[in-house]
Amino acid sequence: MATPTARRRRPGPRGALRPLTSASTVRAGVYLIIGGVLAGAYLTLVVGFVQMLADTGVPRAAVVVLALLSAAIVGTPPFLEPVRTLQVLAVRTFLDVDAVDLPEPSGRPSPATRWRGAAWYVLHLVLGAAVTVGLLLAVPLATQLVLSAVGVDRDFLRVTVPMISDSPVAWVALAVVLLLALPYLVALARRVLRQAAVPLLGPDQSARIAELEADARRAAERGRLARELHDSVGHALTITTLQAAAAARQIDSDPEAARRALAAVEETGRTAMADLDHVLGLLRAHTGSTDTPPTGTPVPAPPARGLRHLADLVAEARRAGTSAVLSTDPQVDRTDVPAAVSREAYRIVQEALTNAVRHAPGATVEVALAVQDEALEIEVFNAVRPATSTPVGGAAAGRAAGGGRGLPGMADRVRLLDGHLAAGPEPAVAAPGDRDGAHRWAVRARLPLGARGSAT
Known part of the structure; x- marks a missing residue:
């Protein structure tokens, strides 16, 4: 069974006749004729200067200066940023190029981008001139062929096209072929422009x-x-x-x-x-x-919350019914902790306390801070529980660890400061008389004091 891609690559009769009935052909034809008109203006200017140079009665130096000045004036628009923006909008409208493939220009274009825009301008004029010339030749010639087929001015056709057949049926058939060739010429030019649009008008690397x-x-x-x-x-x-x-x-x-x-x-x-x-x-x-x-x-x-507000945070947890203890190494107060590290440390402790209050209400939570090896060490852990009993926080804690946003959020904060985070149950010293192994839930974070990461 043929895949959709294969069907698109092998169009049937309906696809072959699409240029004759598609509105995109009309839009592309309008765009190309605009380019042909501009190309005609440039051609008229060139022919005029050639005639002036051939005229011995016109001062040659003045013609050269005027030609150079005119070339500078008419050659500048393709390099201008507004012209490139108009070209992008016109390509979206007339050639049906997706805005995702050809985004609207933003920022000041680089010299390479300006040259690519100028190349598109020239390509538009060249293909537009080809379509316009084909239109100006095919329509009058087809009209004359039909008129000659019905007996109007046949001598004109024999003189202008001596190799043509004398059969009126052949004249009508040729007229139809000429008129039908125009949409396919437009479709071909449209395809070339669509393929060149992104490389020439799209953003560079x-x-x-x-x-x-x-x-x-x-x-x-x-x-x-x-x-x-x-x-x-x-x-x-x-x-x-x-x-x-x-x-x-x-x-x-x-x-x-x-x-x-x-x-x-x-x-x-x-x-x-x-x-x-x-x-x-x-x-x-x-x-x-x-x-x-x-x-x-x-x-x-x-x-502005940071390490100096941790005491208030712990006091708030106590008021909520959690037995919370804060232990801070004196070295922390003597260390110039960067503002970003202080802020993220506060948020990490806040999230750890939130999880403890939510999933282990009533359990004792200890918060410890210390400075070691140019890094801020943070430890938050709950009370000891036997390994055979339900862990502190129960199943809810496990779900929070696996599917909540708390631990991933803490991990992001630590990562942005090039630090390290470890969270989960760990063995702990059992209480006297407890014969089973004991575990506690702990969050350990290490934040380098020299960090100036994205969190700043």
């Missing part, structure tokens, strides 16, 4: 590389915004849910504790709103949304 780099930057920015939303808003929702649940349980038995829980919900909500406003401001700025604030209105400043 440097432009393609720049576009790929811009796409990579946009993808990285989208990923960064997604991580910010996931880490900040996800953490806030987790803490808010737990605090609200605690307030609901204690509202009758311990109203004061319920009020403290509701106050924590309010504070967490305000923090999340600040993060959300910042991320949405960046999103509007990068997408050029019409909802962007008026000119002069600054994008909300990013919340």
